Each structure stands twice: as structure tokens, then as C-alpha cells.
Amino acid sequence: xxxxxxxxxxxxxxxxxxxxxxxxxxxxxxxxxxxxxxxxxxxxxxxxxxxxxxxxxxxxxxxxxxxxxxxxxxxxxxxxxxxxxxxxxxxxxxxxxxxxxxxxxxxxxxxxxxxxxxxxxxxxxxxxxxxxxxxxxxxxxxxxxxxxxxxxxxxxxxxxxxxxxxxxxxxxxxxxxxxxxxxxxxxxxxxxxxxxxxxxxxxxxxxxxxxxxxxxxxxxxxxxxxxxxxxxxxxxxxxxxxxxxxxxxxxxxxxxxxxxxxxxxxxxxxxxxxxxxxxxxxxxxxxxxxxxxxxxxxxxxxxxxxxxxxxxxxxxxxxxxxxxxxxxxxxxxxxxxxxxxxxxxxxxxxxxxxxxxxxxxxxxxxxxxxxxxxxxxxxxxxxxxxxxxxxxxxxxxxxxxxxxxxxxxxxxxxxxxxxxxxxxxxxxxxxxxxxxxxxxxxxxxxxxxxxxxxxxxxxxxxxxxxxxxxxxxxxxxxxxxxxxxxxxxxxxxxxxxxxxxxxxxxxxxxxxxxxxxxxxxxxxxxxxxxxxxxxxxxxxxxxxxxxxxxxxx
Amino acid sequence: xxxxxxxxxxxxxxxxxxxxxxxxxxxxxxxxxxxxxxxxxxxxxxxxxxxxxxxxxxxxxxxxxxxxxxxxxxxxxxxxxxxxxxxxxxxxxxxxxxxxxxxxxxxxxxxxxxxxxxxxxxxxxxxxxxxxxxxxxxxxxxxxxxxxxxxxxxxxxxxxxxxxxxxxxxxxxxxxxxxxxxxxxxxxxxxxxxxxxxxxxxxxxxxxxxxxxxxxxxxxxxxxxxxxxxxxxxxxxxxxxxxxxxxxxxxxxxxxx
Numbered sequence: 001x002x003x004x005x006x007x008x009x010x011x012x013x014x015x016x017x018x019x020x021x022x023x024x025x026x027x028x029x030x031x032x033x034x035x036x037x038x039x040x041x042x043x044x045x046x047x048x049x050x051x052x053x054x055x056x057x058x059x060x061x062x063x064x065x066x067x068x069x070x071x072x073x074x075x076x077x078x079x080x081x082x083x084x085x086x087x088x089x090x091x092x093x094x095x096x097x098x099x100x101x102x103x104x105x106x107x108x109x110x111x112x113x114x115x116x117x118x119x120x121x122x123x124x125x126x127x128x129x130x131x132x133x134x135x136x137x138x139x140x141x142x143x144x145x146x147x148x149x150x151x152x153x154x155x156x157x158x159x160x161x162x163x164x165x166x167x168x169x170x171x172x173x174x175x176x177x178x179x180x181x182x183x184x185x186x187x188x189x190x191x192x193x194x195x196x197x198x199x200x201x202x203x204x205x206x207x208x209x210x211x212x213x214x215x216x217x218x219x220x221x222x223x224x225x226x227x228x229x230x231x232x233x234x235x236x237x238x239x240x241x242x243x244x245x246x247x248x249x250x251x252x253x254x255x256x257x258x259x260x261x262x263x264x265x266x267x268x269x270x271x272x273x274x275x276x277x278x279x280x281x282x283x284x285x286x287x288x289x290x291x292x293x294x295x296x297x298x299x300x301x302x303x304x305x306x307x308x309x310x311x312x313x314x315x316x317x318x319x320x321x322x323x324x325x326x327x328x329x330x331x332x333x334x335x336x337x338x339x340x341x342x343x344x345x346x347x348x349x350x351x352x353x354x355x356x357x358x359x360x361x362x363x364x365x366x367x368x369x370x371x372x373x374x375x376x377x378x379x380x381x382x383x384x385x386x387x388x389x390x391x392x393x394x395x396x397x398x399x400x401x402x403x404x405x406x407x408x409x410x411x412x413x414x415x416x417x418x419x420x421x422x423x424x425x426x427x428x429x430x431x432x433x434x435x436x437x438x439x440x441x442x443x444x445x446x447x448x449x450x451x452x453x454x455x456x457x458x459x460x461x462x463x464x465x466x467x468x469x470x471x472x473x474x475x476x477x478x479x480x481x482x483x484x485x486x487x488x489x490x491x492x493x494x495x496x497x498x499x500x501x502x503x504x505x506x507x508x509x510x511x512x513x514x515x516x517x518x519x520x521x522x523x524x525x526x527x528x529x530x531x532x533x534x535x536x537x538x539x540x541x542x543x544x545x546x547x548x549x550x551x552x553x
Numbered sequence: 554x555x556x557x558x559x560x561x562x563x564x565x566x567x568x569x570x571x572x573x574x575x576x577x578x579x580x581x582x583x584x585x586x587x588x589x590x591x592x593x594x595x596x597x598x599x600x601x602x603x604x605x606x607x608x609x610x611x612x613x614x615x616x617x618x619x620x621x622x623x624x625x626x627x628x629x630x631x632x633x634x635x636x637x638x639x640x641x642x643x644x645x646x647x648x649x650x651x652x653x654x655x656x657x658x659x660x661x662x663x664x665x666x667x668x669x670x671x672x673x674x675x676x677x678x679x680x681x682x683x684x685x686x687x688x689x690x691x692x693x694x695x696x697x698x699x700x701x702x703x704x705x706x707x708x709x710x711x712x713x714x715x716x717x718x719x720x721x722x723x724x725x726x727x728x729x730x731x732x733x734x735x736x737x738x739x740x741x742x743x744x745x746x747x748x749x750x751x752x753x754x755x756x757x758x759x760x761x762x763x764x765x766x767x768x769x770x771x772x773x774x775x776x777x778x779x780x781x782x783x784x785x786x787x788x789x790x791x792x793x794x795x796x797x798x799x800x801x802x803x804x805x806x807x808x809x810x
Contacts, residue, residue: 329653
């Protein structure tokens with residue numbers, strides 16, 4: 001699709017702009033940029049799965065699938081106004097999020113300065129190449145997101161709604177571009193290029209979370225039928241762009257041009273056009289200026305004032321309490337720090353954390369029953385068992401993720417230093433994962449369970465805590481042993497995944513089964529707590545005693 | 554007294570021998586320059602001596618200990634600095650040095666004092682709390698040098714230690730190596746920068762295609778090869794001078810065509 005769009009735009013350029021534009025160079029620059037776009041890894045597909053030749057195509061297919069769902073919603077929703085509000089809100093949100101997370105690679109790309117500017121290409125050609133690149137980029141995402149909904153509008157509501165919808169889609173995209181620029185400029189005003197990249201990183205993680213968790217959770221939380229039944233516009237609704245677009249379409253479809261519809265049409269047309277003009281005239285040049293200024297400033301690494309002896313970090317203080325050897329502490333602190341800074345890890349793992357919520361909703365607050373009724377009957381149930389063991393389902397995936405790292409070559413340091421028991425580094429890293437990711441989730445679920453079931457569940461959570469430790473360390477004992485951040489991320493990490501998940505299910509099921517059976521005898525849990533604690537200690541020691549011969553190097 | 558002995562050292566990768574039988578004996582307190590063309594086997598030798606590679610043929614002892622049998626004990630007493638500045642770049646220099654210090658089982662106070670002081674000496678103190686992903690190659694190389702020396706090793710193995718360093722840092726590292734030698738340390742290092750090897754080495758070993766082709770002091774090699782600089786000696790011994798001239802001419806001819 002990108003090639004077709006490029007061909008179309010280049011033919012338009014060749015007709016309208018003949019002077020001062022070096023067409024051959026324009027063509028090769030835009031073609032190369034689009035080729036690079038195709039190869040850039042994106043947010044919506046999971047990097048760990050495999051390394052596809054065209055990640056862009058996968059993203060577009062995923063977006064088209066979302067569009068198909070939206071099309072189905074339009075098809076089955078009677079109210080044109082409501083379905084159009086949903087559609088434009090979806091389009092605005094998806095487009096803005098895509099631009100924020102992905103467009104930065106285009107906007108913040110300064111390689112042009114190093115690669116193209118030193119070559120004999122005039123500035124008009126460079127400018128046009130950038131413009132065409134951005135247009136191809138925007139159009140293909142717009143088509144992927146909106147093609148099916150537009151078809152659904154034409155089929156369900158006819159051309160009278162379909163034609164204006166075609167224009168409102170373009171206007172919505174203009175708004176999304178404006179919001180993206182505005183956000184970048186705001187961040188740049190208060191931070192630097194690194195800050196922009198950091199914040200974009202957080203948006204990317206949020207997007208990943210949304211894709212993986214949102215589609216599971218939202219249908220369970222939102223009662224769509226209720227919304228349709230009780231839908232009405234309030235005074236503040238008229239400030240929202242999706243409402244302008246929807247009312248515009250409605251006024252053309254139903255031929256209503258009263259004051260409010262007229263005002264809404266004016267907003268729908270003029271706000272995006274004016275904001276787009278403001279963006280081209282003021283925001284984009286100011287953005288480029290600010291960016292190039294910042295980059296010139298950052299030619300040398302920014303200096304920070306040396307403050308002498310510093311306070312110990314949280315990870316260092318925790319490792320001093322939780323780890324017994326220098327090697328364990330080293331593993332603990334390394335994993336704690338890198339898991340907080342490596343975007344690759346965060347993007348792959350944070351959705352798993354989000355899945356704790358999904359699992360809790362699926363298992364405890366099951367769909368299909370009245371929500372309030374479920375809440376009321378919870379104290380009589382034993383469903384707190386799920387609260388105890390669900391976090392481990394999610395957190396255990398972090399164990400294998402920390403083995404892989406983009407800059408895995410840095411692991412040479414393990415080989416060159418006098419490490420007799422590399423298992424101590426692994427046990428330190430497992431403790432870091434437990435305290436950083438498992439414990440907070442576990443404590444939150446404990447607090448909720450305490451609120452619902454009362455103090456009777458305290459011993460269950462203590463027993464469960466040690467059981468979870470057994471699971472975590474036992475899984476390490478049973479799988480291949482790798483040092484943290486020492487493996488290249490490739491297809492190999494997928495091998496044995498099924499076996500691992502299967503093992504995990506068996507181990508967790510056995511312990512949950514044991515816990516469930518123990519609930520029948522009131523004193524048994526208290527007796528089992530020290531047994532589980534000894535078990536956890538045993539498996540911890542087992543992991544820390546791994547020698548080089550046990551490792552997978 | 555020999556601090557490193559190598560006899561009949563061979564090493565193969567997938568049936569291809571990169572070291573074809575090396576015999577060496579190195580005395581304590583020497584600076585040994587180990588030079589050779591790309592792929593000659595320099596890095597492999599250093600990795601074997603550092604206890605990183607254990608699947609080799611022959612016998613190697615370092616500090617009187619067998620490398621194959623006592624790699625941990627040897628690693629505790631040597632420092633290894635690789636050619637590639639591969640670091641966990643999302644960490645700050647202080648965090649990275651703390652990590653490596655703990656792998657050497659140094660105490661917290663010792664790690665903190667040494668890291669801060671050594672970073673200050675290398676002009677990195679103002680950047681001690683910045684993540685290294687924005688660092689230049691030279692800055693990373695300095696952190697790497699500190700990480701390999703902070704435990705005060707008896708023998709130091711350096712694989713291209715000057716790669717990426719600026720002129721001032723090169724002079725500083727040369728001076729540090731000389732002073733380490735004066736402090737009784739043994740230094741075994743490979744480099745492509747011939748004039749540095751020529752100036753600071755007590756002994757120069759030239760390796761080509763997995764075998765030692767020359768071994769001795771600079772003066773001795775000069776005498777043997779009847780050439781002026783180490784670069785000339787090296788080129789003559791590795792058979793490069795005519796080849797280089799021919800390749801350069803060919804390159805120019807293609808440009809002109």
C-alpha cells in the first residue's frame with residue numbers, strides 16, 4: 001500500500017512542482033525512507049515472537065482488524081450519532097497514540113542531517129521528501145484504521161452519511177497530528193530530546209498494555225447495551241471533537257442544519273483546518289528549531305555536578321537486607337536497575353503485569369453474572385485462592401525475559417570475573433524480580449482480600465507467599481539456567497516455551513490444590529507455613545548453588 | 554621467574570585452527586606487546602590466558618596455576634580488558650563499577666572509594682551519575698579500563714586498550730601502564746598502534762596465522778629484520794608491504810576508471 005501511495009503522491013508532485021525539485025533524488029529519498037519504515041519494529045507486534053520482514057504490514061493488518069471490529073459496531077448500532085461518536089473517538093485516539101509512539105521515529109530523526117544534507121540535494125527536494133514521507137505514513141494508517149468503518153457507514157447509512165464521513169476522517173487525522181505536535185512541543189519546552197524519547201517510551205508501554213489487556217478487560221467493564229439505552233448529549237459533549245464530527249455527519253444524513261448542527265459543522269471543519277495551519281506555520285518550524293538547538297547543545301554529554309558521596313539507592317539498600325553474598329547483591333541490583341530502564345523488557349513484561357487484573361476479573365469477578373451479586377457473595381467463597389496465586393502466573397514470565405538483552409555482549413564480564421557460583425547471581429536476580437514485581441501486586445491483592453474476607457485469610461497469604469517462592473525458584477531449577485541479560489534475543493527463546501508453561505501450570509495447580517485441601521482443616525495451614533518456608537529456602541539454596549557446569553552459556 | 558607459561562597451545566573453531574601451537578614463557582614485571590594482523594589469534598590467546606576459554610589444546614599456567622583447573626582463582630588475580638567496549642549501557646559508570654566490584658567480591662567502601670577516585674582521574678567524575686548510553690567510545694573504554702583494574706590485579710591482559718581513546722587519554726594510559734610495571738605488575742597487551750607498542754614494551758611478540766613469528770625486545774627485532782620502525786618490521790614479517798602497495802594502487806585505479 002505504501003508503494004502505491006508513494007507512486008500516487010510522486011505523480012502529483014511531478015505534475016505540480018517541476019521547478020527546483022530534483023525528481024530522481026526525491027524518488028530515491030522517499031523510496032528509501034519508506035523501505036526503512038517497513039523495517040522499523042513497532043509497538044503493536046511483539047518483538048519476541050519473531051523478526052518479520054515487514055513489521056509495518058503486520059501493524060497495518062492489526063489496525064485493519066480493529067477497523068473491522070469498529071465496522072461491525074457501526075453495522076449493528078442503530079443510532080448513527082452514537083456510532084459516529086464512537087468511531088471518531090476511536091480514530092482520534094488510535095491515530096494520536098500511533099503518532100505519539102511511532103511518529104517520533106520520523107519527527108525526531110536527525111539522520112537526514114548527516115546523510116542527506118552533505119550530498120548534492122537542494123533544500124526544496126529534502127523538504128518535499130519529508131512531506132511526502134509523512135503523508136504516505138499518515139495515509140496508510142488512516143486507510144488501515146478507517147477503511148472498514150467507512151464501508152460500514154456507506155452500507156448502513158448510505159452515501160449521505162458516507163461522503164461526509166470520508167471528510168470527517170481526514171479532519172480527525174489533522175487533529176490527531178496537531179495534538180501529537182502539541183504534546184512533543186510541550187515536552188520539549190520542559191525537557192530535552194531524551195525527555196521526549198522517555199515519555200514516548202511510556203506511551204509505547206501504555207499502548208502495548210492497552211492492546212494486550214484492554215481488549216480483554218474493556219468488554220467486561222463496559223456495558224454497551226446500557227450505554228445505548230441511556231445515551232444522551234450533555235452540555236460538555238459539544239466540546240469534544242468526535243461529537244462535532246458525528247453531528248456533522250448526522251446533519252447531512254438527516255438534512256438538519258439548525259443552529260447547533262451548523263455550529264458543530266463549523267467546529268468540525270474550521271478547528272482542524274486552523275490548528276493544522278497553526279501547526280505548519282508555527283509549531284513545526286519551532287519544533288525543528290528547538291530540536292536542532294537541543295541537538296547542538298547535546299553534542300557533548302550534559303554534565304552533572306559531582307556531588308561526592310551519594311545516598312544509597314533503594315535497590316542497594318534492599319539487596320543489603322535480602323541478599324547474603326556479594327554476588328547475589330550484584331545480581332539483585334543489576335536486574336532491579338536494568339528492568340527499570342530497558343524499554344524492551346518493559347514493553348514485553350508490563351502487559352503481563354496488566355494481565356493480573358484480567359485474570360482477577362476473569363476468575364473472581366466472572367462475566368455473565370451480576371457484578372454486585374458477585375461482590376456480595378465473595379466473602380462466602382474461597383476465591384481468595386486466586387488472589388494468592390494469580391500474580392505468579394504473570395510475574396514468572398519476567399524470569400526468562402531478564403535472560404535476554406539487546407546488548408547481550410556486555411555479559412563478557414561474567415566470564416572474566418572470579419565467579420565460582422553463578423547461581424548466586426541468578427538467585428539475586430530472582431529476588432529482585434520477586435520484590436520489584438511480585439510483592440507489590442501480592443500486597444495489593446492481600447489488602448483487597450483482607451478488606452473482603454477479613455483477618456482469617458492472613459495465614460493463607462503467608463502460606464501462599466512461601467508457596468509462590470517455591471514456584472519461582474523451582475521453575476528456575478527446572479529450566480535452562482542463564483545469567484541475567486546474557487542471551488541474544490532471537491527465535492531460540494521460544495523453544496521449550498510450551499513445556500515451561502505446562503510445567504508452571506502443573507506446579508501451580510499442585511500447590512493450589514494442596515492449599516485448597518488444607519483449607520478444610522482449620523489448623524493445617526498454620527502447620528504447613530514452616531514447611532513451605534523450608535521448601536522455599538531449599539529451592540533458593542538449590543538455585544544459588546548452581547556452578548558453571550550447570551549453566552547454559 | 555615465569556609468571557605465564559604456554560606450551561603447545563592450539564585452539565580451533567569448527568575445525569579451523571586459529572592457534573597452531575604456541576610456546577611462550579613470560580617473566581613477572583614485564584610489559585609484553587602482542588601484535589599481529591586481524592584474525593592472527595591475539596584475542597583468542599588473551600581469552601585463554603584470562604580463563605575465559607577453556608576448550609584448547611596444550612598447557613597454560615598463569616601465576617603457577619593451571620588455567621583449565623583454576624580459572625576462578627586466576628580471574629581473582631588478573632585483570633582483563635576486552636577490545637569491544639561492551640557494557641550495560643543503561644547503567645551509570647558508578648552503578649556498573651559497583652556491579653563489577655561485587656563480582657570481584659570487593660567491599661562496598663572499597664568499591665565506592667576506588668570508583669569515585671578512578672573516575673575522577675579519568676575526568677569522568679562529572680558524568681559518574683549519567684547513563685552510559687550517551688557516552689563516546691573513549692569514555693566507555695575508560696570505564697572498561699577502571700572495571701578491569703579496580704581490584705588491583707597482579708597481571709593485566711589488555712586487548713586493544715587504546716582503541717577509541719583520545720590523544721590525551723592514550724598518553725595517560727601509556728603512563729599508567731608504565732607505572733603499573735614499575736609497581737611490579739605484569740602487562741600482556743595486544744594493540745594495533747605500533748609506536749605505542751614500540752615505546753613501552755619490554756618484549757614484543759608478533760603472531761601471524763596462529764603461530765609466533767617473532768619474539769624479543771624491540772632492539773632485538775630491529776636487528777633481526779634490519780628495518781627501522783616496528784611498523785616496518787611488522788609489515789616485513791607478515792608479508793604485507795608489497796601487497797599493501799598493490800591494493801592501494803588497485804583502489805586508485807578503480808576510482809579513476
